[in-house]
Amino acid sequence: MGRVPGLTLERRQQALGMLVAGMPVNDVANHFGVHRCTVSRPRTRYQQTRSAKDRPRPGRPKKTTQRENNYIVTSSRRHRFWTSGKIAVRLYNTTGTLVCNRTVRNQLRASGLRANRP
Numbered sequence: 868m869g870r871v872p873g874l875t876l877e878r879r880q881q882a883l884g885m886l887v888a889g890m891p892v893n894d895v896a897n898h899f900g901v902h903r904c905t906v907s908r909p910r911t912r913y914q915q916t917r918s919a920k921d922r923p924r925p926g927r928p929k930k931t932t933q934r935e936n937n938y939i940v941t942s943s944r945r946h947r948f949w950t951s952g953k954i955a956v957r958l959y960n961t962t963g964t965l966v967c968n969r970t971v972r973n974q975l976r977a978s979g980l981r982a983n984r985p
Contacts, residue, residue: 874899879909879919886910930966931958931974938962939971940978951975
């Protein structure tokens, strides 16, 4: 069972508007069908930062875009015996994005592909 998503930015702004108008937290939460903490936390954050937007999350930024990831997977499927190094070079020649072999292998593994020869 996955995590239940919270409120989108638009719905968060609507909830904050309802709270500013004087609606109780429980009523706003029932309106959106979420727990009251899901409404209460953005209100507290808004009072501190004056913004309803998400704060930056930790983690390293992605090196490749979704389109480049699709290129890696497609290249691997079309050319079954290409090495990760060759796919990385082809990606650089095509898109100008420089990635290492490990990035290519990680993307292939995330897509469910494995090496043809151990």
